[in-house]
Amino acid sequence: MVSFTDEQTAFAKAIADFCQREAGTREQRDALTDNGAELHSQELYVKMAQLGWAGIVVPEEFGGAGAGNVEMCILLQEAMRGNAPIGGIGPTLITAAAYEKFADDQLKKDVLAGVVEGDSLSISMSEPEAGSDVANLSCRAEKVDGGWVINGQKTWCSNAHFAKSILLIARTEKTDKKHEGLTHFHIPAGTPGLEIKGIDTLGGREVNDLYFTNCEVPDSAVVGQVGNGWNQLMAGLNTERLILAAMQLGVAERSFADTLAFITERKQFGRPIGTFQAMRHRMADLATEIECTRQLVYAVAKEADDNPTKLLPREASMAKLKATETSKRMTIDAMQMMGGYGYATEFDAERLMRGAIISTVYGGTNEIQRDIIGKTFGL
Known part of the structure; x- marks a missing residue:
């Protein structure tokens, strides 16, 4: 049977109490989400970050709590059970884990410190012809002097409309093996050449199409190793x-x-x-x-x-x-x-x-x- 330590039990209760206090009524949730149109309230998420929860699994050296997967699951379970409108937390934690594993020291420090403070992140994999067959990517990043030029479309990208940055998976080399030649790129919000358009869904404003048109990023935007994107995804x-x-x-x-x-x-x-x-x-x-x-x-x-x-x-x-x-x-x-x-x-x-x-x-x-x-x- 599942058993928690006293600290974990107290942590779960603190989250439950917070959710009841900040989002316990329908009126509170409507005020935070434009009457339910938004799945994520950045205002509420920042309040959680100020309590140290957004950085629950971020290593202590970057200002986080350095906790494990059990504590992460407690946070997510209790937040959803408490009806807290922070739908963006899932993509943020998924993306933060990739930066922690593969980004260089400076980028890792910048991104993870932001996560601790309440920044939301987004990861972009899917394309119109690459959903379940995620390796069948065609959004392309071509090498130029000092950086890369990105062209193509991505879709179903959660958080992109309010994220501080997007972790993009693009094709940097075409080979006979579609799982090869993929690379991760750090794309800050507002990067020229990136257009974000929301997709209307039953769930409200959640996912987006991304259009890259001659979008230039520096060499420092590469996260991990060039061409090793598939292995990084699997990790x-x-x-x-x-x-x-x-x-x-x-x-x-x-x-x-x-x-x-x-x-x-x-x-x-x-x-x-x-x-x-x-x-x-x-x-x-x-x-x-x-x-x-x-x-x-x-x-x-x-x-x-x-x-x-x-x-x-x-x-x-x-x-x-x-x-x-x-x-x-x-x-x-x-x-x-x-x-x-x-x-x-x-x-x-x-x-x-x-x-x-x-x-x-x-x-x-x-x-x-x-x-x-x-x-x-x-x-």
Whole structure:
């Protein structure tokens, strides 16, 4: 069973208290998110950063807490369970981990110090013809004297419209092997030659198309080694999938708590609807699935902490798969149990469902996660 230290337990309670105080009412959340149109409130995120939480996994030498994956998952789980509108934290932590591993000393210092203070980051991989087949990139960076010139389009880029910088993966060499010749580049916000256009979605303002037109960056913008971008991406998969899993665990828990409160109070046929066997059994099944998810997520987080250089493709993919599928099931069932009220924007159920459904697509679709897991068994 999952067990936390006294410090970790106190940390979780502090986050829960913060979320209740700062975003505990619908009115507070609407004020922070333009009535729900934004998934991320930078104002609230900076407040969390001032408490030291944005830099939870940033090494102490850069001003962070230097904590591990377990603490990171506690932060993400509690923030999502607390309904804090800080959707940009996931891409930020994913991107920060890449800078920590591969950036040179000066860039690492600049970027990670900003993360500690509340800067949001973005990572750009997908293209119109490169989604699940992420190595099939065509956005190109060509070498010129003193730097690089970037041309092409990226898509589905979270955080780009408010990020301090974007970590771009572009093709620097065309070879017979599509996984070769990829390179990471640091693109600060406002770089000439970069145009950002939002994509309208069910979830609000979250993702963007990026258009690079003769966008010039210096040699110092290269993050890691030229041509080694694919290996660098693979090195971050544990972190990425744990982040997504922990966030959706929190969403599932929030949905469960809201649904339980509703079916306890809502009466039909002269009694609370939660007392009907159909409801009791459904909630029992959902509670069991959420508990299984919690155990898996924190087991993988602890394994990653105990073996920081070890790739965990099977375990990390399982955590992402289980958490997002559980969250999707929980939020869809919540709408059914709440009836028309679950569909009304007066309640959070419909918003939670929209976010849970897309979680099975981003960060590697769940079909891809299943494929990865199957391959680890030699299939």
